[in-house]
Amino acid sequence: MFQLKDVKVDPILNIKALHFEQRRITSIIGKSGSGKSTLLKLLNHLISYDNGIIQYNGQDISTMDPIQLRREVVMLSQTPSIYDGTVKDNLLIGLKFSEKDTDSIHDQQLHDLLEKFDLHKKLDENADDLSGGEKQRLAFARIILMDPPVYLLDEPTSALDDETADEVMERFFQFIKSNQKTVIMVTHSLKVAEKFSDKIVDITNINDKEMSVTHG
Numbered sequence: 001m002f003q004l005k006d007v008k009v010d011p012i013l014n015i016k017a018l019h020f021e022q023r024r025i026t027s028i029i030g031k032s033g034s035g036k037s038t039l040l041k042l043l044n045h046l047i048s049y050d051n052g053i054i055q056y057n058g059q060d061i062s063t064m065d066p067i068q069l070r071r072e073v074v075m076l077s078q079t080p081s082i083y084d085g086t087v088k089d090n091l092l093i094g095l096k097f098s099e100k101d102t103d104s105i106h107d108q109q110l111h112d113l114l115e116k117f118d119l120h121k122k123l124d125e126n127a128d129d130l131s132g133g134e135k136q137r138l139a140f141a142r143i144i145l146m147d148p149p150v151y152l153l154d155e156p157t158s159a160l161d162d163e164t165a166d167e168v169m170e171r172f173f174q175f176i177k178s179n180q181k182t183v184i185m186v187t188h189s190l191k192v193a194e195k196f197s198d199k200i201v202d203i204t205n206i207n208d209k210e211m212s213v214t215h216g
């Protein structure tokens with residue numbers, strides 16, 4: 001899925017070789033400031049690199065249209081973007097960015113999705129009035145609706161208490177597993193990494209060293 005070779009972002013990252021496999025859940029762990037978010041941002045070309053090559057399904061990402069890449073490789077950041085408008089607007093906006101049809105999406109489907117994330121909010125409610133944790137769950141619902149093949153998650157439950165975080169992750173990963181998606185997730189929590197991922201990558205071990213990450 002993703003192959004990195006001799007990728008440098010001076011002075012943060014220097015990755016000799018790294019491989020993320022398709023339809024697997026990989027967690028990236030490591031100390032604060034070690035470059036985890038930088039690595040995620042490289043994968044959907046939100047930032048550029050000084051050296052090396054990153055391939056997505058065999059194609060050099062620097063030759064791909066970044067917008068097209070980001071439609072397939074969807075990032076959920078620590079502080080999800082909430083746009084002016086209603087809860088419904090915020091659910092549908094990801095599809096609109098991807099130029100996907102929203103006419104066939106019924107309100108009931110949106111309601112069900114909100115319920116899945118324990119968000120008992122009306123579709124016409126102002127999204128900005130939601131709490132930080134509710135916004136994070138709204139963003140999860142939004143990216144599920146987008147249905148891309150790959151998700152990049154950067155500390156996606158940082159605004160949630162432990163119990164809610166666990167429920168949200170359970171629901172999200174149920175969807176991931178039954179739909180055979182690829183996930184690359186940055187987390188501070190080794191517990192979360194161990195519970196949900198097929199593979200854990202410690203960034204300290206891949207930075208400056210040669211290490212090919214494969215799944216057994």
Ligand SMILES: Nc1ncnc2c1ncn2[C@@H]1O[C@H](COP(=O)(O)OP(=O)(O)OP(=O)(O)O)[C@@H](O)[C@H]1O
Pocket residue numbers: 012030031032033034035036037038039
């Ligand atoms: N746009 C930028 N310009 C300059 N330095 C940056 C930029 N973005 C990140 N950095 C620096 O790069 C280093 C790695 O940052 P990054 O956010 O990738 O780390 P992280 O491992 O995700 O950290 P945390 O766990 O604290 O979120 C940090 O020292 C940070 O200050």
